Amino acid sequence: MGWVNDKMKLVCSKCGREYPWSFTLQCKDCEGALLDVEYNLEKVHIPPSGPTGERFFDLLPLMKRESIIDGGEGNTPCVHAKELGKRFGLSNLYLKDETKNPTGSTKDRQGALPVAVFREMGVLEFVTSSTGNSSTAIARIVARFPDMKMHLFVGDEFLSRINVVGSPNLVVYWLKNGTFVDAHKAAAWYAQQTGITSARGIFFFGQREGLKTAYLEATDQIPKPIDVYIQAVSSGFGVYSTYRGAYDYLRLKKIPYMPRLVCVQEETCNPMVRAWDAGAEKITPEHIIPFPRGLSKSTLRGDPTLAYPYIRSVVLKTNGTMVTATQDEMREMRKVLYELEGIDACYTATMTVVAAQKLARAGWLKPDDVVMLNITGSDRKNAPYPDPDYVVEKARDGWEVTPYREGQDEGCLNRVMRVVRTALNLSTDVELDTETKLMGGGLALDSVAMLELVLSLEKEFDCKISPSDICSDNFATIGHVADYFRARLSSRMISA
Numbered sequence: 001m002g003w004v005n006d007k008m009k010l011v012c013s014k015c016g017r018e019y020p021w022s023f024t025l026q027c028k029d030c031e032g033a034l035l036d037v038e039y040n041l042e043k044v045h046i047p048p049s050g051p052t053g054e055r056f057f058d059l060l061p062l063m064k065r066e067s068i069i070d071g072g073e074g075n076t077p078c079v080h081a082k083e084l085g086k087r088f089g090l091s092n093l094y095l096k097d098e099t100k101n102p103t104g105s106t107k108d109r110q111g112a113l114p115v116a117v118f119r120e121m122g123v124l125e126f127v128t129s130s131t132g133n134s135s136t137a138i139a140r141i142v143a144r145f146p147d148m149k150m151h152l153f154v155g156d157e158f159l160s161r162i163n164v165v166g167s168p169n170l171v172v173y174w175l176k177n178g179t180f181v182d183a184h185k186a187a188a189w190y191a192q193q194t195g196i197t198s199a200r201g202i203f204f205f206g207q208r209e210g211l212k213t214a215y216l217e218a219t220d221q222i223p224k225p226i227d228v229y230i231q232a233v234s235s236g237f238g239v240y241s242t243y244r245g246a247y248d249y250l251r252l253k254k255i256p257y258m259p260r261l262v263c264v265q266e267e268t269c270n271p272m273v274r275a276w277d278a279g280a281e282k283i284t285p286e287h288i289i290p291f292p293r294g295l296s297k298s299t300l301r302g303d304p305t306l307a308y309p310y311i312r313s314v315v316l317k318t319n320g321t322m323v324t325a326t327q328d329e330m331r332e333m334r335k336v337l338y339e340l341e342g343i344d345a346c347y348t349a350t351m352t353v354v355a356a357q358k359l360a361r362a363g364w365l366k367p368d369d370v371v372m373l374n375i376t377g378s379d380r381k382n383a384p385y386p387d388p389d390y391v392v393e394k395a396r397d398g399w400e401v402t403p404y405r406e407g408q409d410e411g412c413l414n415r416v417m418r419v420v421r422t423a424l425n426l427s428t429d430v431e432l433d434t435e436t437k438l439m440g441g442g443l444a445l446d447s448v449a450m451l452e453l454v455l456s457l458e459k460e461f462d463c464k465i466s467p468s469d470i471c472s473d474n475f476a477t478i479g480h481v482a483d484y485f486r487a488r489l490s491s492r493m494i495s496a
């Protein structure tokens, strides 16, 4: 089939079959393997500076230069973290500070590019789901184009992380009793029902390819080749695209060898690391986290079944590894990163610092290895978020979509937090979050207070809680309680 526009082609990542340049995302054979974009390296010229989309145009999946959308993303700082490095015994520790992107995360690179690709391919309406960062980034760009429409599915606690308001072409579907996993499933169902294009997560090369510019920039910003590149993963877009970027740079002789790729996930939602540690080629039920929760909101993808084999393969090819970060480590390193390097990262991004410390202690990182941490994002504190357009709930044969009525709907998490606050008579300056502990630390409820809370929850949710359900599996934190009621509501064991 040859090069399209003398520039690129779509190739099956497994069998190498070429596909016409179109919104084709999976191989017709190979069990629907994802398609990679190969670039005609003879034609690649990368100027030393310029807006990211312009500069890396020859390595991005766009036909025409006029299609580039500049969302102000990229060209973020890359700093030599001398103080942090000293603490871990690493003399070449670098941070790619992606918190400096327009919406505070690396996902802005995954905003402008996919929209530009969609527009070139004539896709003006699409369905997607997210934990907040990528959809905020995409919605911000879509808002520029009145001829586009984005249907966005979000789980209960993620609505407040969608920080684009007043956009007439963003339609928000809120799973008020659902997790991100539910939102993802509902989005796929909705796309199938309506025939609207699904952005299809990691399979859409437009989304994947945008992220690699963080790695390309970082490589150009430091004097030595990167030995190890560490990144927090949810579906692994970032890691896969880093691999593709390094693959191109290696063939262009811009780097002498591939960096080892390291993935990191949080202890409460680490399906990929579980599978990796077990040496599994695929995700199987024992790795899946059905009700993911944790500090790292951006990576609460409990079921990465489709993405995992690709991520495992690039981690294996580069002699990388996968690491779990505990919540205590994340809390500590978030402070350390801020104190030593002045970066106010979100918990997700902080996990890379935990991984660096662990791998240095274990001797997996050598003192003079050049280690790059992708500090993928920060929190958008108190940023406004939109009212949903629709509420989505589980129905017997799919999902029920009803228009949102202002003020009449409240998600499971908010209901639990409201009841906790009133039942325990907490003043407004006590901050509550999914991670607030009810037993042990945190609110440390005694048995009387616990009984009080259980009675109030029974009243709120109009149900009986059996004594055997009052255990740490269901009541350890506010997030656990919200999940407990989500499960009961979604199985229709009690009324909403």
Ligand SMILES: Cc1ncc(COP(=O)(O)O)c(C=O)c1O
Residues within 6 Å of the ligand: 105, 106, 107, 131, 133, 134, 232, 233, 234, 235, 236, 237, 238, 239, 298, 299, 346, 348, 349, 376, 377, 378
């Ligand atoms: C800040 C941040 N870091 C890392 C990730 C992991 O993303 P992925 O595995 O899809 O590259 C996300 C995903 O939303 C994110 O928002």
Ligand SMILES: [Zn+2]
Residues within 6 Å of the ligand: 012, 013, 014, 015, 016, 017, 027, 028, 029, 030, 033
């Ligand atoms: Zn194939």
